[in-house]
Amino acid sequence: MKTKPKIYFRADGNARIGLGHVTRSLALADMLKDDFDCYFIIQHPLPSLKEQILMACTGIIELNNNNGLIQEASKISGFINTGEIIVLDGYNFITAYQQVFKEKDIKVVCIDDIHACHFVADIIINHAGGVTQNEYSAEDYTQFYLGVQYALLSKVFREAAKNKVINKPNNLFICLGGADPKNDTLHILKKIEQKGEQNTCFLIIGAAYLHQDSLLEFIKSTKLKVELLINLSGEKMVFYMNQCARAITSPSTISYEYLSTGGLLYLKMTADNQNDINEYFLKEKLALSFDNFVEEYSSHQLEELAKGQSSLFDGKQQKRFLDIFYDSVITIRSVGLSDSTLYFDWVNDPSTRQQSYNIDPVSLEQHNAWFNQRLTDEKSVLYVVEFNKNPIGQIRFQIENCEAKISYSVDKIYRGKGFGFWILKRGIEAIRKSTANLKIIGYVKFENIASINIFRKLGFEEVVSTEMKNSYKYLLNY
Template identity: 40%
Template sequence: MHLKQHKRIIFRADGNARIGLGHLTRSLALATMLQEDFTCVFATQEPNPDFLTTLEKAGISVIQLPATLNYEQEAKELVKLVQPFDIIVLDGYVFGTKYQQILKSKENKIVCLDDIHAFPFLADALINQAGGVTPNHYQADINTQFFLGPAYALLRPPFLEAATQTRQISAIKNILLNMGGADPDNQTMHLLQAALINLKEINIQVVVGSAYRYYKQLLEYARQNSNITVYQSLDAEAMCELMQNCDAAILPPSSVAYEWCSVSGLLLVHQIADNQKDLAAFLTQNGLAFPLNQLNQILLHPDQNEIIAQQIKQQRQYFDGKSKLRLKRIFSDLTLGDFLQLRPAEENDMQQLFEWANDPAVRQHSFNPAPIPLEIHQRWFHHKLTDPDCLILIATFENVPAGMIRFDIKENQATISYLLDKNFRGKGFGAWVLTAGVVQLQQLQPDIARVIGHVQQSNIASVVSFQKAGFTKTNIIPPVEPHSLVFAKELN
């Protein structure tokens, strides 16, 4: 089985002293992960010279867009540059529904990186690395697949490697302080003169970006305080090395906090932007970080080492260094729609469905694991094929039968049953079949308001497929068995 790869990914992101460099940083992290399989190109307005240098070193070309606040017009110009089979990644709060609609006019795949769920999305895939977020937080197209949480952390290569290493900290001797690449409100200086002013016995390693406007003031302050060292515009390798030489960090709840969690150590977060609220809550509520106001309490705590050890343990549970593999899978799976099709089941599909249904792996995850006799299957299949309240679709890959999805309809609700041929499992087909199947159902039965699926808790592959396809676990509908799960997707 061979999948023709999309040739190019265009990353649309901006960064400057006003909005910070976060969008560029995380888009670059993603591009670095995907370079092995795709040609990556950045489209950006007024790129920072240091960022251009970084892209040049990475072998990534740039489309420099004219500076404008008329983003709908920009989208009309950008779409002229898009080639067939290009994938477009949008990372920014100005790329709203209309912008996406214009880009989708050429039927290219769109991926959105998001963290504030502020407007309806038309993307084929939506990535939000913040924890505690579900598809219910979003208004999105029925085709949109969701990839949510730190399992999809957008980490640069040194941090992916660091996440696989063990670490122990016996004392707090060095604290890293970074408030993002731009820090427009100079929180760096505020914290040095407030929360950290009395920590004369601890070395403070301060990192700022190229867009930081208060650099001279910071250097002067550091000259007056021998325990402060200042760094500017560190690349990923240098930043990771500095983190590994620090025992604690004071960071905004943003991508840099995830990078610290991959290195691991005592983390204290200080929110500096509205879009960091969700991530701050996730980090603190799951034991990955403490609020900054607990710094002195931790430094004076008699069980400080145990507190840090527990936090490192939590960080290791969420950051395993495998997010690159998961993110690469998202983009390779986007090609599936070019090769997979759904068609209505026919009488001559009876034997194929019989063989699929009796596959040992299928029976293992069925609510009734007993083998199905051929005679019973024949009667069942004929009944379902002629039942106006049942829709059976066959998934084919390059005309080869790959799986089946069935909808049993009762009033305005449809219950899903699906399966895949053994040769097509573990390749991302499940989420595609669910997504494409629901789209066809809605086209044929527009009055359907909800689609549900019952899944064995042990069937991890199906659980993941339902989640990617935008379904969420629900307790409103009773499960088939005590240890089974119910997933639902609202359509209207």
């Protein structure tokens, strides 16, 4: 892929506020990093946190906290270009902060779970279940992506959701996030000690946890079998989650991570902003309250929980988020004379010729005659689709008697990434704006599965073609 578009992430994390904002943002960066250059803007990150950030991001931009919020936003907006994207995850990034970026035509994405201010952001992401758009004050143009299907999970947990371990050992996984400012971890250990827990407790704390002395003192004196694990990688987290049929976590990102692996989850709230997730998981019977913690559970109870967990945590979040961010950077433009060579290269690509109904190579002389004729033909509409201003493919409509026949292709270096869908989508949007009351028609060979799936996804009616041999005919009216 040529030049990648840039995304800047702004979040903070420390022992006082926890690491939740950073963890969520890094999960999103991890999903986008192959197609976008991700930069993380943060105040005073811990050394271990820097290492985590650089696993998902191209670079870190460190801030000092001497400036006010608006001055900070102005400083950041000074090195972000028009049309680039900033993702904000933090409760300080209120309306006025967002507005600084909007005034410079920077696209604003907010990860938010408390809906406490008016939003001027282009996009709001909230992975809590049961939340609706009506709970937000936002602009008419703001797009919402709400619910567990947008869970902000890194790759190891998305993969774990697709490959769940059956019949886990009956051990107990305990983690209240990377910081646990109020040391609720110790309260949990004391309660499960009272309940007489007999199995191994894998206890995970993060780099920002500040209560190790009291915790170690308790572990030395307790009869519980506690294995203390500090600052684990995602791979290690999945390993220990798969050793535990039960878990106790806060209703935050860590609960999403455990539910991706599957198991009996008890929730212990450690902050007010966890309320939406807590209520939804309990209401939908995806988890239980820690207040009701018991060692024994029925097989029926586990089956019901597992059924709900599998339907929501499907591991397909990356595709959903790529579609959201592709939508912000994929554009379409009309073709000009200077695009002749580009079209010539595309039309003679071997894969393109193979899927065409005339498989013979096209000579430069033939192409030039065809291209010049199409540019002057009022019934021909030609477009180039671009990703971050890099041409990724073309789409052409030939209009006859209120019918527009589609021809499209994807540049070879952009294949296999879902761009074919966007080329058709952008082309259909453009032709609808320029020409009313058209029936759009496409023909696809039976063996071209990728194109068949695109037409189906875009809502075309599918019939076996009587005009083209071994092909489907696709129709879309508007």
